[in-house]
Amino acid sequence: MNLSELQKSIIEILRDDGRLSIEEISSKLNVDIDEARYNLTLLSRFELIEKQKDEKYYYKGDRSYIIFAEIMKFYPVENVMSMPAIVEEDTSIYDTVVYLFLENIGSVFITKDGDLVGVVSRKDLLKAALSNNNLDKIPVSTIMTKMPNVRYAYKDTSVFDCASMIVKYEIDGIPIVDNQNGKLVVVGRITKTNLASMFVRMGYNYSVEEIL
Secondary structure (H helix, E strand, O other): OOOOHHHHHHHHHHHHHOOEEHHHHHHHHOOOHHHHHHHHHHHHHOOOEEEOOOOEEEEOOOHHHHHHHHHHHHOEHHHOOEOOOEEEOOOEHHHHHHHHHHHOOOEEEEEEOOEEEEEEEHHHHHHHHHHOOOOOOOEHHHOOEEOOOOOOEEOOOEHHHHHHHHHHHOOOEEEEEEEEOOEEEEEEEEEHHHHHHHHHHHOOOOOHHHHO
8 A cells, every 4th residue: 555645644643642633633744634634534444543432543553464464473384385396315316307397396305205304406406417417327315405404394384484484594495294103294385486475365455264
């Protein structure tokens, strides 16, 4: 939402001074009553301010931001994760490169008998392709980032925590795992693309239920 300079000023004084009448607002901003009333009405429609029974206004806050923050901090990642990209540790680098580009993904998770043991990114595979000639004979396990240095999350981890991990460690995405008989079985992935899709959906005028 794009606010005018006057509307921004109204929000600022209500945030700083608390409850004010329309007369007090127009006086502080040196505008006439009608102009103040018009802008106060718009801000009320945006649900940024609210008028009490005593005809005084107060700053309510940007409700859409509050809703988004609540979703990010408490919404389980399993509801936005996508299918994982997985190869076994003895898969060749060549076959992993082909798989990555066919699937158009940024990273591949490496497993051993179904247990998460590592991850390789596009950057890892590019480095290997530039420095080796026999990619079809070298297992991908030789270039992967190995456990315990792989960042991962569980299905009930919040979207916020996953996003924070991606930002902190500057990675494309993380595997979502399920602990099964001592093994970390990869059941999904959360990536920058998943997070961007959430932003795009929230850009539309949907209710929270429709967004989720």
